[in-house]
Every structure is written in structure tokens, then in C-alpha cells.
Amino acid sequence: MKDFDLKLPDSLDAAVGELPSEYSRDGAQVLAGGQDIVTVMKDAIERPAALVSLQRLGLDAIEWDGDGGVTIGATVTIQALAEDPNMEFSLPALREAARSIGSPQIRSQGTVGGNLNQRPRCPYYRHPSVSCFKKGGSVCLAEFGFNKYAAIFGGGPSYYSHPSDLATVLLMLGATVSITGPAGERRVPLSELYLLPEDALDTETVLSPDEILTSVHIPAQPPGARSSYLKFKERASYDFALAAVAVSVTRGDDGVVTEARVVLGGVAPKPWEVPAAARALVGEPMGPQAWTAAGEAAVADADPLEHNGYKIHLVKGLLFRALEALA
Amino acid sequence: MSHSAKGSPASEPSWGKRSDLDVLNRDIPRVDGPVKATGQAIYTHDVRLPDMLWARLLIHPVPRAEIESIDLEAASEMPGVVHIEALKESGDTVRYHGDDAVLAVVAAETPEQAADALREIRVKATSLPPVVTRAQALEDDAPVVSRRRNADANVGRANERGDAARADAALAEAVAVVERTFEIPVQHHACLETHGHVVQPAPDDEPVTVYASTQSVGGTPRGLARTLGRDASRIRVLTPHMGGGFGSKFGPGLEGALAARVANTTGRPVHLMLTRADEFAIAGNRSGSRQTLKVGADSEGRLVGLKLEADKLGGVSGGSLPGPPYIYTVADDDAVSSKIRSVHTATDGSRAMRAPGHPQASFAMEAAVDELAYLLGMDLVEMRIRNLESDVHHRQLRRVAEEIGWAEHPHRDRPGTAVNGRAVGIGFGVSVWGPGGRSSRCDVTVRPDGSVVSATATQDLGTGARTYVAAIVAEELGLTVDMVEARIGDSDLPPSVTSGGSVTTGSSAPAIKDAAHKAREALEALVADVLGAPVGSYSWKGGRVSVRGDASRSLPWIAVCALLREPLVAQGEFRDFLHEGRIHGAQAARVEVDTLTGRVKVLKMVTCQDQGLPLNRLALRSQINGGMIQALSYGLLEQRVFDEQDGFLLSDTLDLYKLAGAQEIPEMVALIDDEDERPSVCGMAEAPVIPGHSAIAGAIHNACGARLTRMPFTADNVLETLYGKI
């Protein structure tokens, strides 16, 4: 891989100061656990001249507020997230998502911030010799080529599906991220963090190259809400989501759903919320009828390519199974 | 001079009665298990020599192209580069993805420097239409990519057998007929250790040493002789440990030739192992196929007619597929017809792979048998037994059926239906193999200090061969396995076979036995002077020799060896009567299908396998398990993917070429068929890989009625089979 400088700043300001305000292929980039950035560098997909490590910034704490909300530092490892003792009880869906990621080695090294900012896994993007929109090229070979893993929502002109499991659940949980740049700190709801290819091709998020995601805040969940994350891996041993669903359901005393939230993963260039699916559940008792209706609503706007139409069946099936498990 | 154990032996060697065996036919832990588990075993990849260079290949990313220029200048100036060489020049074409796409080789002081330099090679080329699929190869105006001389199309000559009209007539009269088209993708060998060599050059009067990840320690010197410009006898090949071959490592290949050439040119040792991406591009594969199979049965469930039209998809090679009917019998031989041809694409040629062609044939044939059984309302096991000649298969099928819980299974003659989207099913498959045995040699050396060495130029691909090289001798001489040193993986040792077609055990084990037996008789001749009984009347057990029938006349091993004044060397050779190569197996699989998500979970797999005398039951079960796992991975996940527009190989990482991992592995039961009491040995590595994926497909069908005619059985395939393509 191309030689690069490793910067180890001691403060957030210094770190931001090392980063360029505009993207270029050889501009400095953030280094967290290195599980993704090092692979894209080895394959010469990105060629930053410097990496700015977050290691010394002290962003690695998980802090629970008194009211049930939690703030997770950007460099908390995925393994630490999965093992946090409060997680199983308070946010089982997030714990499930964390546990589903990669392998123990990857979870122990990869961070929450890195997971949210990881680059697409589209086989064309990852192939060192293929030119594509995401790499400054002028084509998306997945559109008419091998698109089994591609997006069925929100695609065009590029059709990758977002790989992050955490993002899907965090959107369902109503999380907000804190971002620090030259102008100071800003807070962005997860629902506004990601961009579609029609909005941007050289990045997947609203972060500018000189901004650092410092933490994720998850608000207290509605009382009585129960949530789950169900991910379908083609290779059960370790894999990205072929499709995934994050659901949260609150029921009244009569068992009828009063509130619901449904987010899909692995099917769009960003975590894909489907309010229509949630609406199909609200006012109904939990049962196969409502689950099937929610599934139909979830895929109503899907626009599959040649080889990924099966994801429509898959999303319906996964949503059914996730709701069944919550009932 | 050493004692020689040549000359006519007093008796022929024999494997002995099973009840008398102390070492063989038991679970023997691998002699090299500890060094492998602790990372001390040195594989070719691990070889580090002083002053060694690291070589890397530049492979053109698309299958077909015209080369305008390959500019090495910038690359040659990169730090650490010692040798750089283009293999093509302006005006040349790249004809296919594979060894023909290797454009350059770079050797540098470190592997990183070699990789960095590769990236600085400037290639100007014009891509040509890729021709990576069967459909592209068969288009009217498809470019001819076949390597056959004077080929004018991408279709090889069809091999036609039988009489189609007779088959049609039989099928017209059949009570039940099934016709299906099956599509089977290309599978990679995916050896844990990639292909490659480390070549250490030498002055003319010394041997060149080559460390090779090879299935043929003995054949590799010949394979490199021309490139190295010296006689094979002055090339020594070493394969102390090896990380798998599965049929893909018979010769040095282009990578071996280049390692040798760079070593010759630079005069320095060269390490050239393929990267994982190179491995997927140029190291061979199991051919795919497309088969349209039509089979009919009478009301008794007997197969009465069969027609097969098949395309073998072996890239630029021919591919393999045995003719029909695969293992099963059709009542009238004349009612079987087949037309099998090769369709060539501009992709890496297929090579032998663990039972070449057989898993492909099994997939179609077992499916047809299942479907005919259902049409006739017959039990799947009964249907098989009626159409298999060998009673070995019959008993093995009954055995696996019992182990998988067939009698208690609710739907044995029709598929089940999902309840709340969940369904459980069972499927079956059978295998055969004829593992050969041929010329092989072994030297057994016994030294006055009691140490024993068993030496033969075989190679242990990960199979456990090294362990029986010691164990057979231990058995014969009444020793424990750790008292015998096994020496293998060195072309200077007595020659043995190339490991292919499951011939290793059938060839080398008889030679080892023969050497051990000769050593024993030579020792008995010495012992005779002390204990008084003639050669042939001794029992060797528990580290002692005693006169058979008179345990009071005995000597400990160490005292026997003390009678030697110099090392005793016994030379053994292949003895045909110690080998018999005809084996059978049956497998069953139980799966759960989630019909809402398309998830196939294999719950349990069972194999029953014969092979004559099991030399090492632990290694045998391990081979059987490995066969089941490889078949499961083939069935559930493995698929080579090319981009059809430009021809990029997309599945050239272990991320995208998906192999089964721990979570995919079901409960596995490997049963050794002990009703087989043949006093012979043979290899059996290929048989257990043949039917596993077929049994899984059968189990999916049995569970929920979905007959998957495509592999692998991923969610898209299951869901599209159940609900149609969207």
C-alpha cells in the first residue's frame, strides 16, 4: 500500500486541524480501529497521504444517563458495546446488532464511529480494478451486472446497500450523533446522517472531510417499548446483512399496538425507515395478519434490479419473524 | 555396508486379522498434530531463506484484451525491486482469465515492495468482449475462445452414447417421468495454503532445492527440470507440510516456472506464493455444468429409461462429468442415451478436484430419483435400494436412514409442507469410487539403538498420510507409533505416487507394509540365533518379540536391535494383493427450511463409508467429515461470480467467495462400515465429497416441496423457487 503518515493528536481540535476541508483521494482521513480504512487502502481504493488517529482523544466511554438514555463514544469498540452490562436489558436490539458484526477479532478492533462511517461493500466498489461512480468513475456496473446484494430502495445512480448493522438499529432507536469540525460541534439525528447516491457519490454521510463523529446519543425509549434486530446473513458464520430489520413495538393493555418503528438494513444505500410498515401495525393486535400487512407495506415502494427481487420476499419474511419474536 | 533385507521373504506380508491389531484400525492421533496446532510446522509459505526475494504476479483483470503496451519503467525504479519482467508485449492478446492473463512478475526484497511495484506497472490494453458465461460462449457471433486447434466455435465435440430413440421409447412407456435442467456453478478448491514455491538456486555441482506446495513431491523435479536447465535428479523438492490441494496442485504451474526462472536469473532464493486473489484467478477449479436429465420409472419404481444432455463448463479446459446413469442402474442398458459436450468460456481452466465430475452428476441423478419416488408415492430409501445393484449400498443406506431418524420421519414418500413457514426434511445420496494403487516404494531403517525410520516420498496434503507411514511399521514390529519416525515430503526419498484419485494410501501403504515385513523377517533371522525358533514363528507385540506359543522365550525391542551391528534397511514395494480399490458410501442430511426467509439450516449429516481395513479410524472419520463439510459448503454457499459486462472476477476474496464456517456446520456422524471385512487397504478421500449437497437438496425438497435445480441453495434461490422471480 502507499506510504502514509500516522498522526496521533492528543486533542480533538488538533485532530480536526490535521484534516482537509475538501475531499481528495490523497487527503488525510480519520483512523479509528482500521478495520475498514486499511483494507480500502491496501486495495488502493483510497490513497490518503496521512491517517489521523482517534486513539488518544478519550472518546471510548459508554455513559448511561439517569433517565435511560445513553451516550456512546465514537471509539468504543463493537465488542465493548456488545458486552456492556446494561445493554442486554435496556437496548437488546443494539446488543444483537453489535454481536452480529463480523468476527470477534473485527468486533474487538472495530469501533462504533468506524462502523457508522464504513465504506460500501459492493463487490464492484471493493474490486481494485473496477471503476465506478463511488470511486470517481462514470458508471455503476451493479445496475445491470451482478446486483444480488444491491439496493432495492433509494438506488441510482449508484446501487450499493449500506453495510452498517449499528446504523439500522440506531435509526430505529432515534439516535443522534455529535460531530466536531473546525466550526465546533453540531448534532445530527441519525435520520439525517446518511446521504443517498443521488445527493453525493464520494461520501455516504453529511460529515465533511474535516469533521469527526465523536459520540452517539440514544434517548430513553418509550415506556413499554420492546425492540429487536433480526439480520439475515447469507453465510451465518460471518457476513454483512443480506437484509435486516430493526423493529420497536409498544402495546397498550389490550395488546393493541400503540406505537411502532420499522427500519430496514441491507436494502438501501442508507438505513431505510418504512413508516408505512409501522402504520400498518399501529391500532392492530400483534398477530400474523398485522405482520403480513406490515411486510407488504414495507416493500410497497421497492424497486428491485435484475437479481435482487428476492429481497422483497426476504424483507417480508424477516419482518414477520422479528415481530413474531416480540409477540 | 548395512544389513540388507532384500531377497525372497519367508512369507508374504498381510494386514493380519483385525482382532490382532494393536495400532491400526484404531484412533491414532496425528503424529504431526502438535506441531501444526502450535504453529511450528513449516509450510512452503513459511519458508524463509537468507537473501530471499519475494515475487508477485500482475494478472490482467479482464479475461480478454489486446495489449498495447506494458511499461515497466516506473515499477523497476520502485524501492527494493530486484527483478521485473513482462510476459506479454505490445500486440499480444490476453485470451482468457487464468495463466494467460499473467502480464508480469516482480521480485523485490520484501513482499510489500513487490506489491507496491506491481501497482506501478502501466498497462495499456483494449478490452475485448469477455465470454465468461455459457450463454455468451454460445452466441452466434461469439468470439472463439476455445484452445482446441482449429476450433471454430466454443463447443467441443459431443460425446454421444446410447440410442436416443431407444431411450425415448422406454421413457414413453414409463409410468413416471421427470425432466429437469440443473445448473451447477464453478467451485474453487480454496486450499488454505495457496499455490506456490520457494526455489533456492545452487551452483551446478549442488542440487537446487525447491519447497513446493504440491501433491507430487516426486513429479515436481521433472516439472521444473527444463526451466531450471538441469536434470531432474539434481533438483530436490521438499514438502514438509502442505495446506491442501484437492486436485489443483499436480504440477508446478506457471507460478512454479516463474519462481524457478527468477531464481535462476537472479541467483537468489525466490518465494513466489499466489495471493488469495491470484489463487482464485489462475489456480483451477471444479467445472460447472448444465444438465438436462430425463428419467422414467415403472410402477415398481425401477428406472427404465434415461436421457441426458449436458454441457461441461470448464473454462478453457474440458471439464468433467461421468456418463449416466450415475451409480444407479437402468433396467435396460440400451435405454440410456447421453450427449455430453464442453462449452468453453474465456475463464481459468478446470482441474481435477476431489472426485472430478462426480458431485455434479450426483446432483442431477439424486434429484431425479427423489422426484420419481414422489411421483410413485414411494419411500426415498426404498426407491434407491431398488435401483442400486450393490448390497453394500443397501446396507449403508439403511444404516444412515436409521441414524438420521428416517423411520420416525412423517413424510417419506411425499414432500412435507411448512407450518408457520418452517419445515424439516431429510434427503439421501450415494457414492462410489475406485481408488487405485500403483508402484510405490518405502525404506524402513532399524538402527542398533532401537530407532526406526519409515521413509517414502509421499506427501501429506492434510489427510493424515504421515501418521500411517509410521503406524504401519509400528504395527508390524510391535511398537508404538511414537517409536517410528515418518519421513515424507522429500523427492530424495524412495519414490511414491502423485496424490490424486485417492491413490496415495492404496499405493504407499502396501509398500510400507512390505518394507516393515521385510525388516521384521530380517530381525527374526537374527533373533533365531538367540531364541531358537525359525523365521516366521514370532509374535511382535508390546515392544517385545516372543516365540509364538511360548511367551517365556522373548526379547525386548531394544535387545533385538542390539543384535544389529549396523543399521538394517528394508526396501518395500507396492504389493497389489494388499490393496483393493472399490468403495461405496451413503449419506443422509436433515435440514430445516424457513420458507419465509429462505434460510436453509442443515441440522445433521450422516455418512456410512467402506474402505477395507481402516488404517486410522480417527483420520478416516476426519476425511469423511471433511467430505461432508466440503459438499455442504458447495451446496449452501460457493459460487464463482464474474461480472458479465466487462468480465471482472468479483468473487476473488474469501469475503465474496463464501465458504461455510463454524455456524454452518451441523451435527455430523461419520460411520465406518465395519461390515466390510476386506483384508486390503485403499484411499477414500473422494467418495465422501460426492453426495452431500445432493442429500441437502433432497432434504429441502422433502421439507417443503421446493426442488432446487440451481446451486448454491442461498436465500435468493430458495425464495425464487418457492415464489417465483420478481
Ligand SMILES: Cc1cc2nc3c(=O)[nH]c(=O)nc-3n(C[C@H](O)[C@H](O)[C@H](O)COP(=O)(O)OP(=O)(O)OC[C@H]3O[C@@H](n4cnc5c(N)ncnc54)[C@H](O)[C@@H]3O)c2cc1C
Ligand atoms: C470481514 C469483515 C466483516 C464485517 N462484517 C460486518 C458486519 O457484519 N456488519 C457491520 O456493520 N460491519 C461489518 N464490518 C465492518 C466493520 O464493522 C467496520 O469495518 C468497522 O466497524 C470499522 O471500524 P473501525 O474503527 O475499524 O474504522 P476504520 O476502519 O478506522 O474507519 C472506517 C471509516 O470510517 C472513518 N471513521 C472512523 N471513525 C470515524 C469517526 N469517529 N468520525 C468520522 N469518520 C470516522 C474512517 O475515516 C474510515 O473511512 C466487517 C468488516 C470486516 C473487515
